[in-house]
Every structure is written in structure tokens, then in C-alpha cells.
Amino acid sequence: MDGNGRWAKERGLPRSEGHMRGAEAIERIVETAADMGIRYLTLYAFSEENWNRPSEEVSALMLLLRHYLASKREKMVKEGIRFTAIGDISTLSADLQNEIRTTAEATKDCARTTLIVALSYGARQEICRAASKLASDGVRDITPEMFSKALFTAGIPDPDLLIRTSGEYRISNFLLWQLAYAEFYFTNTLWPDFDKIELTKAIDEYQGRERRFGMISEQIK
Numbered sequence: 001m002d003g004n005g006r007w008a009k010e011r012g013l014p015r016s017e018g019h020m021r022g023a024e025a026i027e028r029i030v031e032t033a034a035d036m037g038i039r040y041l042t043l044y045a046f047s048e049e050n051w052n053r054p055s056e057e058v059s060a061l062m063l064l065l066r067h068y069l070a071s072k073r074e075k076m077v078k079e080g081i082r083f084t085a086i087g088d089i090s091t092l093s094a095d096l097q098n099e100i101r102t103t104a105e106a107t108k109d110c111a112r113t114t115l116i117v118a119l120s121y122g123a124r125q126e127i128c129r130a131a132s133k134l135a136s137d138g139v140r141d142i143t144p145e146m147f148s149k150a151l152f153t154a155g156i157p158d159p160d161l162l163i164r165t166s167g168e169y170r171i172s173n174f175l176l177w178q179l180a181y182a183e184f185y186f187t188n189t190l191w192p193d194f195d196k197i198e199l200t201k202a203i204d205e206y207q208g209r210e211r212r213f214g215m216i217s218e219q220i221k
């Protein structure tokens, strides 16, 4: 979800305003995704590298996340949105960890869509962690399936589509393992402006892609 800062700058507003409008976009997109029948939606809200931003911005983002979870929890339950977080949650404040736990617990039986929010997340760190875990469990002859189960995303299917907003063409340490066969979609639209029309465009384009998984066209017809 990139482009909050630029959205604010274009309007002469503080970056925090961009993040607030970005949070509104989250609500819209989660609703739209659930209506479209998308079963899993992962949002990259805060990377491990984002800790290096100015401390006022980090604090504003953390506060926003806390408020978001606290104020949207009931709505998520009503709309059948199961919430879960991935990332090094232990680095977050006790208050935010508490909101995460409470929201995950309150929505655990929701079955329409699973919303996965990546917080203090880094894919390389996740991969190293999984490798360490398997090593300390004494696991040998590791298969991709075993490795997948050692990641934060255990039990969550690999993404079919990755959308990056704001005209950047990078993965930025996001789901490096899980995106092996994902389709990529890039748009210049800044995240606060990303809406149902934009999501529909991305899905339309995705539906026109031929996913061969290493095979040839004739095999998958």
C-alpha cells in the first residue's frame, strides 16, 4: 500500500494525513474484496525497514493501526472478516499487540475473507526465522511444503496476484517465498486513491493472464 506520503504532499498536507486516508482505503478495499469473493487479502502495512522512518511518523502509524483495529473490530465480525497479522509482532508496543490479539480472537470464526496484515514484516527475516526453526527442530531434507509451514503464512495459500500502487516497481522484502508464482500488477494510483474501480481493473487484468506454472499453453487448456 504505497503512496500515502506523496498523496499528502501533493495536497500540502502532513504525511500523517496521507496515512489516515490510506486507512480509509483499507476499509474500502477489504469490503470490496470480500464482496468480490476474494478469500485472502494481505496488506503490507509496515515493514521491518519502516522502523527507520522518522520517529514521529512511526508513532503516528502505530497509533493509527491501534485505532483502526479497535474501531473496526465489530464491523469485521459483522462482515465475516477474519483478521490475522504476520511479522515480528513482538517488536510492536504492548498496546498494539493487545489490539492484534483481541481482534484475531474476536474474528477467528469469520469465514468470508481472511485479512492478513503484515506488521513489522520482512520476508528475508521471515525466511531466516523459518530456517532457524527447522534447524533447531533438527529437521533434515526440507521440502518446499515443510518450509512453507515454518513461515508466518503457514496455512495461508500463496498469493495469486500482487498489486503495487504508486508507480513503484519493487517487491520491497514482501512475501519473497510466497510470491513465487504470483501475477504482478502495477498502477500509478496512490494508495489513498485506490478504490473499487482500481481493484476491479487489477482483477480484470489478472483474469486475462495465462498462468502456466512452468508448463506450456496446451497443457493447461
Ligand code: IPE
Pocket (backbone or CB within 6 Å): 001, 002, 003, 004, 005, 006, 007, 019, 022, 045, 046, 047, 050, 061, 166, 191
Ligand atoms: C504508505 O505509503 C506505506 C506505509 C509504510 C504505511 P508511504 O508512506 O510509503 O508513501 P510515499 O511512498 O512516501 O508516497
Ligand code: MG
Pocket (backbone or CB within 6 Å): 002, 003
Ligand atoms: Mg512509500
